[in-house]
Structures are given as structure tokens and as C-alpha cells.
Amino acid sequence: MVAFTLSTFPSHFSTTKTVIPKFPENPKTLILEKCKTTKDLNQVHANLIKTRLLHHPAAAEPLLEAAALLLPDSTIDYAFSIFRDLEHPDSSAYNIMIRGFTEAQSPAKSILLFRQMIEHLVQPDEFTFPGILKACSKLRALREGEQIHAYIVKSMGNLQCTEFVENSLVYMYASCDRLESARKVFDGMSKRSPVAWSSMFSGYVRCGHWEEVVGLFRKMMKMGIGFNEVTLISVLKACGRLSDLELGEWIYEHVVANGLKQNDSLITSLVDMYAKCGHLETARRLFDNMSTRDVVAWSAMISGYSHSNQCREALALFHDMQNANVTPSEVTMVSVLSSCAVLGALETGKWVHSYIKKKNLKLTVNLSTSLIDFYAKCGCVDIALEVFLEMPSKNAWTWTALIQGLARNGRGETALRFYNLMLRENVKPNDVTFIGVLCACNHAGLVDEGRDYLVGMSRDLGIEPKIEHYGCVVDMLGRAGLIEESYELITNMPIKPNAVIWRTLLASCRLHKHPEIAEEALKQVVRLEPAHSGDYILLSSLYASVGRLEDATRLRNEMKKLGIKKSPGWSYIELDGSVHEFMAEDNGHPESPEIYKAVENMMEQIKKAGYEPDTMQARLEAEEDADKEASVSHHSEKLAIAFGLIRTSPGATIRISKNLRICNDCHNAAKVISEVFKREIVVRDRNRFHHFKNGSCSCHDFW
């Protein structure tokens, strides 16, 4: 085979006076210009074969480049067929194919091809490494990446370790979570462009080392090192996660001052940052002012609402997104499902699930995990289980969501079985997993197991219990009537107890009528969090339940004197895909008069069937709100249930979610309603599910 060089080319062709026009001065530009579609490519390809130019790199490579990199993914196989026809592909040809495969989402093929390149003794050049290292990054192929790094070091002298190669090495290590190795390459660089910094940042972002990103960026600014839009995107992500609004706003000013507002990715990052810092209005204003909003921008804004618990706004925006004809992605759906889960919006979530199936959205691990969480939080734990069992791969979050969901729905033993399965499948539990495990022990009344897990999590797995873990155990002991042990645990645990812990103890004192420890618990709670009404109410109703009515009234008066208001309870009910919200004594609903009529009717009917109002509670509440003529029969869950009764077809299940624990009177009423109206009623309160059916509740009156 004769090796041509470009300079020999024109003279060679000027002698042939055939069909072929004079070989162009710049074949690359010409070929690239001609190849706009696959069809063009075919024509040029055919022409090059006919003119026997295909074996000339200067002609073949532009063709290859067009097929592998410039046209859509589908031509990568075509590109490879061209490549295989080359008799002696040189390093540039290999480089193009290696990059092509990576870009076409087949980075494994890039690695195979690189191996072939070495076997065929084609010397890689400094352009080969960025491509092949990118393939390693995509695959998180650390071993291959390290081998290539070694190869580069070994061949130093023959080939240059350029700045590009170094950047790629940093990014490769960062993608494989090897931050120390990335940092070592980074620190050894003689010149660091913004790309090097961004590569390093991307690793810290991946691993959630937000402080590192912000710290390094501040250092960068102090040293006057240049940065660009890509750098800012990483830094904004860190600002959001750290709620570092100060730096975030500085970046916003910078963006405005430097006319970078046209960069939609940057604006989306700002939207995300403001939303994560709780500035939803600013985020929304930026979002609304974008000239075009792609799926990522919509997702960022929706997740912003969902993140700050404005779930109804999240769903409303999702609705707007569909009206704007922007197709949601897997990522959008994660936030949407999370909002549905919080709201208990079963119908909407189910619709999302069927949409995912219909549109063939990819069931990523995250998305499936969200589905599991959503179904479990809506009380459909069997569907959650179904989704789980169909997943080809699961991570710790997936297992945790399932364990948690089973536990909350009263299937403690099953939850623990799945925990053991998780260990057997070598998925490492994290601290949240143990919240689920302890919660399972709690709801199943498995006190001994619960104590063991609390000790075992740090002893066997090195996960130190946090205040929340102690909270679960305190609750568990309290429920089981082991009030003294619970109290001792609080005073002896290595973490300072918070108000939540004392409040938990207080609630179990109420349940088991233990006024002495209750008084101590209230004292502690008030010291830590003075203005929380529920605490006073717990102790006062405990007094009432043991016949100490004077103490009960005294405490209520004290509370009134201190100006402590009851925190409002609300209940949600979802009907035909929209979520209705009720508060006690609520008059805000457009159908209010009708709903109150329905409540009166409902109460009358269940009284006939034997329901007796909790007079003690009614009296206390009446005293407290005498001016408002408040009534326990106007608790938010009763309004919501009554609304459900008149708005759904006979026999349909009524699903309510509420923010507080369900009160005793409503619990009694719901049992009777389920019998009288032949309805299943599912109430999700802040702690667990109550499935009311035929006059009884799945919690066995223990919550």
C-alpha cells in the first residue's frame, strides 16, 4: 500500500482527466459540507469507492467523522462499517470511532476499540486519550481508566500529556468517585483552565461535597482565577444544597452584569438554587422570564415546589407543563410522584404511573423508588411491592422506601424480612434504612428486636444512631407501656434530647396515663420549644382522662394566658384528580354549606348506630374556643370524610391525608362511619395509616 501524503494528492489527480473533478484543496471541508443527511453520506461514500479514494485518510476520515460524530446516533453502525473497510486505519480514524461510540451511548465499544488499537500497534496520540477517558468516565470504568493513566505515564516522552489529557484524567477519576486521585492529578497540573476546575467540581458535586465546591470557588475568586458558565453551574448546585444564598445571589449579579442571561442552563441552575434556598418567588420569576423553557427548566421549578412542600403548586405547574406541550421526563415524574405522595393524591399518582407506561419512560432506579414511596404513602403497599419486585436493580434508597412503606402500613414483620433480604443481597443499609427498621419494630410491637437493632446498627454496621433513631425507640417503648425505660433511654442517650423526643414521651404518657413523667416531659418540651400547643393539650387531656379535671382546665387556661394557639389541623381529600383541603371550622370551600349539612347528617346517622361523642374532649375544646362555637364534629377529617361521602359513588373507598395525628373522637367516628355507610376509609395521619372497614381499624385502636 502506497502511503499518500496530502501534498502528493493534487498532482496525482491532475493527471487523470476522467469523471472526477480535480481533487479539492480541502477535502475535509467539502465532504463535511456535503454530508448533511444519511443519504448525502451514501452518495459521497459511493463516490469515494468509485474513485478509489476511500483508502486515503484525507478523504475517508471526514466521511467517518460525518458518520460517527456529526449525524444522529443511528449512523454509528454505518460509520463502523466504513471504518472496517479501511485497510490501515490510523490513529485519527480510531480516535473518531472511539469518540463516536461514546457519543452514541456505547462507551464499552470505545474501550474495545481502544484495545484493538493497541493490539494493532497503532500508536495513540494526545487526541486519543480525552476520547477514551470520556468513555471510562461514562462507564465509571475505574480499572480501565487507571490502566490508561498508567499507559500515558509509561509512554511519557513518546506522547504528550497535554492539558486536555490531564483534564480528562481529572474528570475520569471524579466520575469514578475517586476524588483523591482526581485531586492529585489536578494539583499536579501546571496550568488549570476553567475546564480543569469544572472537572474537579463535578466530582465534588457527584459525591455531595458541597462545602468543598463553595470553598474552592471562593478561593478561585480570591486568587482571581477565571471561571465560566460551566463552573457556575456546579457552584450554584452546591449553593442550593447548602442554602448559601449569599454566594448564589453574588452569582446571579455576576450573570446579570456579564450578560449571561441567555444561557438557559445557567438560568435553570439559578432557578434551582433560589428554589432550594426557599426563595420560590424569585425562582418562579426567573422561570417565567425565560424565553424558552425546556423539560429541565420545568423539572427544576416543579422540584422546587415539591422540595419546599408546596405540593399543590408542584402539581399545578405540572399541569401547566402539559398545557405548554413539553413532554415530561423520568426526572420530572420523580418530583411529581413525590408531591402526590405527600398529598396522598392516589388518583393523580396512578395517572402518572400509567402515563409512564404509555410513554415508555425509562423506569430508572430513582423513578421506581419514587413509585414505591408514592404507593406506600398512599396506603397501597401491595402495589408498592409489585413495583419493587419488577425492578431489575435496586439501591439502598429503593430498599429503604419499601421497608419504610411496609412498616408504616402495619406490616412490621414483612418489613424486617425485606431488611434481611437486603443484607443478603449485599446492599449496604444507611441511617435512613434504620429509621424504617426501627419503625417496623415499633408498629409491630417487636420491642426486643427494636432494642437490638439500635445497638446493632452502630456495633455491626458503624452507623451511629441519630436523634431520629432514638425517637423511634422512645416511641416504641412508650407504646409498649415501658414509660420508665423510655424516660431512662432519653436521659442516658449520648445525644442531647430535643423537643420531638420529649413530645413523643409525653404522647405515650397520655396513652398509658402516666401523669408524673408527663409533667417532667412537658417541662422539658416547653423549655426547648415554648409555643407548641399540642403539648399542653396532651397533658391536659391526660389529666382529664384520669379525672383531674381541675388540672386539665388550669393547664388550658395557662396555655391561653401564654397566648399559645392550637396549630391548625388540615385534611386532604382527592377527588377526580384535584386535591381539596379542609381545616377545622373551615368555611373556605366553595361548597361549604352543603358540606356542613352533610356533616350534620353523617353525625346523626352514626349516633343512631351507637357512636358517642368524646364529651371530655368536646368540653375542653368548647371551653377553649367558646367564642367560636367550635365543635369536634367540625374537625377537618370529619369535613373531608363527609365531603367524600357526598362526592364519590356508593361503596368507593374514601382516602384522607392529614398533618396531625387523628384524634380519638374522629377515630371512633370513622369506625362507625365505615360500618354505617359501607365504606372503606383510609386515613393517613402524620405517623401511620388507619384502614377503617366494617366498624374497626387496622391499627387496633393503638396509635
Added chain:
DNA sequence: ATAGGGTTAG
């Protein structure tokens, strides 16, 4: 040639 926006449990 190398870096970049939105994701999930208490």
C-alpha cells in the same frame, strides 16, 4: 478533543 442545568426516603 476535555467540564455543565432538573431526581428519590425520617
